[in-house]
Amino acid sequence: MLTNQFVHQVQCRPQAHAVGCNGVTIDYTTLYQQSSAIARLLDAQGVGPGDRVAVILPKNLDTVATLLGILFTGAAYVPLDPRLPPERVARTLADCDAKVLVISSLTLDQIYSIDCSLTLSFRAIVTPAPCSLANTIVHDFAKKAPGYDCPKRLSSNEPAYILYTSGSTGEPKGVVHTHRSAVEFVNWAMQTFSLGPDQRLANHAQLSFDLSILDIFGALSSGAAVELIQPELLLRPKELVRKLNAWQISLLYAVPSAIALLETDGDLGKLPPQSLTRVLYAGEPFSVPVLRKVMQALPQTSFYNLYGPTETNVCTYHPITSIPMEDTLQISIGRACKHLTVELLDAQEAAVPPGVEGEVCVAGPSVMLGYFARPEETRTVLYNAANFPDGRVRYRTGDRAFVDDVGNFWFRGRRDRMVKRRGYRIELGEIESALTQSPLVREAAAFTKTEAGEIQIRAAVVLKDGAKASALTLKLHCGRLLPPHMHPDSIKIIEQMPRTPNGKVDLKGLEEKYTV
Amino acid sequence: MITDSIRAYLIREFFRGESAAALSDDQALVTSGLLDSVATLKLVLYLEEEFKVTIDTADIANGQLDTLRSIEALVLEKRSIVTST
Numbered sequence: 001m002l003t004n005q006f007v008h009q010v011q012c013r014p015q016a017h018a019v020g021c022n023g024v025t026i027d028y029t030t031l032y033q034q035s036s037a038i039a040r041l042l043d044a045q046g047v048g049p050g051d052r053v054a055v056i057l058p059k060n061l062d063t064v065a066t067l068l069g070i071l072f073t074g075a076a077y078v079p080l081d082p083r084l085p086p087e088r089v090a091r092t093l094a095d096c097d098a099k100v101l102v103i104s105s106l107t108l109d110q111i112y113s114i115d116c117s118l119t120l121s122f123r124a125i126v127t128p129a130p131c132s133l134a135n136t137i138v139h140d141f142a143k144k145a146p147g148y149d150c151p152k153r154l155s156s157n158e159p160a161y162i163l164y165t166s167g168s169t170g171e172p173k174g175v176v177h178t179h180r181s182a183v184e185f186v187n188w189a190m191q192t193f194s195l196g197p198d199q200r201l202a203n204h205a206q207l208s209f210d211l212s213i214l215d216i217f218g219a220l221s222s223g224a225a226v227e228l229i230q231p232e233l234l235l236r237p238k239e240l241v242r243k244l245n246a247w248q249i250s251l252l253y254a255v256p257s258a259i260a261l262l263e264t265d266g267d268l269g270k271l272p273p274q275s276l277t278r279v280l281y282a283g284e285p286f287s288v289p290v291l292r293k294v295m296q297a298l299p300q301t302s303f304y305n306l307y308g309p310t311e312t313n314v315c316t317y318h319p320i321t322s323i324p325m326e327d328t329l330q331i332s333i334g335r336a337c338k339h340l341t342v343e344l345l346d347a348q349e350a351a352v353p354p355g356v357e358g359e360v361c362v363a364g365p366s367v368m369l370g371y372f373a374r375p376e377e378t379r380t381v382l383y384n385a386a387n388f389p390d391g392r393v394r395y396r397t398g399d400r401a402f403v404d405d406v407g408n409f410w411f412r413g414r415r416d417r418m419v420k421r422r423g424y425r426i427e428l429g430e431i432e433s434a435l436t437q438s439p440l441v442r443e444a445a446a447f448t449k450t451e452a453g454e455i456q457i458r459a460a461v462v463l464k465d466g467a468k469a470s471a472l473t474l475k476l477h478c479g480r481l482l483p484p485h486m487h488p489d490s491i492k493i494i495e496q497m498p499r500t501p502n503g504k505v506d507l508k509g510l511e512e513k514y515t516v
Numbered sequence: 517m518i519t520d521s522i523r524a525y526l527i528r529e530f531f532r533g534e535s536a537a538a539l540s541d542d543q544a545l546v547t548s549g550l551l552d553s554v555a556t557l558k559l560v561l562y563l564e565e566e567f568k569v570t571i572d573t574a575d576i577a578n579g580q581l582d583t584l585r586s587i588e589a590l591v592l593e594k595r596s597i598v599t600s601t
Binding site: 471482 | 553
């Protein structure tokens with residue numbers, strides 16, 4: 001189980017720092033007791049192996065205990081960003097068929113306005129799903145309690161967590177990872193980045209984002225400490241740099257845009273955290289001029305480019321051994337992690353030779369089990385094991401890459417209309433689907449444009465006959481349906497959708513209309 | 517008016533082509549999804565620069581940046597602290 005190594009660490013170093021948040025730290029024993037209390041509480045609600053528990057909590061000490069408590073019962077946790085629009089939360093809750101929802105009273109009051117000062121007076125409301133507020137039970141998790149007996153024999157193929165990502169059809173889909181896939185990934189991370197008791201990791205990502213698996217479980221499985229960075233702090237880059245110093249962070253794992261802010265707005269060069277030995281980034285390419293500045297500000301720090309979709313977690317990685325000097329240089333995504341096989345296949349499922357582009361396909365123990373309750377969509381991305389001599393399932397990422405003569409992979413883009421922004425996957429089709437759900441909109445097309453190194457999402461909208469709407473009204477409509485990272489940066493209302501001769505939306509024509 | 521300056525900034529920076537009337541003093545900016553985290557960061561930097569105030573993490577967490585009206589109140593409060601000390 002994913003919690004086994006944590007429980008082992010509780011026995012080895014009961015008083016060691018486990019989790020910190022806002023300057024308060026709890027040790028392994030306290031975290032274990034709190035997790036056990038939550039497990040018991042969930043147990044009393046009938047939660048066990050095969051169930052799912054949704055978690056919508058602000059990031060704090062108790063949230064980590066909640067994730068562990070859920071895993072203790074044998075159920076899978078489904079973390080949802082508290083800043084998601086309520087409609088999306090409701091749809092995701094229905095999709096994952098959660099038995100129980102753990103939500104703080106605070107989040108419930110105002111789902112995306114979180115008060116930091118209340119992090120220690122943790123109260124959670126547990127409600128049987130579907131989320132019916134009439135049936136909520138208020139529990140106080142602050143009370144200390146002894147340990148919890150985990151299920152004796154939980155198969156390592158049982159789900160441990162489900163992470164929701166953007167779906168092209170307009171519905172988010174849940175990526176299911178098992179205990180085995182999570183443990184294999186965590187073990188790889190522990191070995192590769194020498195995680196251990198002397199380390200302190202910063203958790204930058206939301207818990208609903210797969211970067212958090214390395215931060216939380218990498219730390220707690222190896223006896224290290226993890227410091228939770230509050231979302232508000234991310235808006236104060238200078239303060240964040242001071243905190244990285246004060247907390248003596250040794251490893252920071254974040255998306256490039258977030259790391260870049262530390263340099264551009266955070267005075268990283270003036271106050272480089274001396275303890276910071278490793279910076280890992282993933283989710284999108286790092287703009288080389290900015291990466292160079294960050295690396296120059298942190299000459300003692302090792303940098304790594306990690307690559308992998310949520311469906312496999314990290315599958316290739318590249319230690320950046322020298323500061324890249326040419327601005328146009330691309331950074332390789334490196335070689336396959338040793339527990340995985342990464343291949344480039346053509347449309348006939350045959351391997352392509354070095355230098356030729358193919359689709360990145362991944363086989364091995366950290367590949368997802370599938371999309372929750374979506375067998376059709378799962379089948380389209382998991383190649384049948386029977387097609388390959390080694391009898392292993394391949395996950396087709398939809399990413400294109402080539403491999404060079406020495407075996408390094410180079411990312412070349414997508415096969416489809418998925419884009420990545422600030423590390424988040426965005427299906428443009430999902431944005432179009434959200435826009436056309438407005439009673440005012442007849443047709444919508446979304447596309448991207450890169451401006452000053454940042455991907456901008458643009459949408460063009462044709463209104464229904466007689467309908468009146470401003471771009472702002474449509475932005476507010478998106479705000480109700482889509483998570484913040486998916487909102488179009490600009491929306492333009494046009495008279496007619498430009499089309500190619502075969503009837504498809506003419507994206508080139510759209511861009512021209514946009515510049516007018 | 518502080519709200520007018522901020523409104524003009526927001527329209528210039530994030531809502532090009534919108535009329536000032538479309539962005540009322542009580543329109544939710546962050547919780548409605550109009551401003552994402554990067555836009556909020558830019559807004560904070562603008563407020564600090566333009567009004568010579570320091571916005572704290574707690575102000576952001578308390579939701580004080582959510583409407584033009586609450587931002588104005590925050591700026592006035594910060595300024596009074598600066599002038600009284």
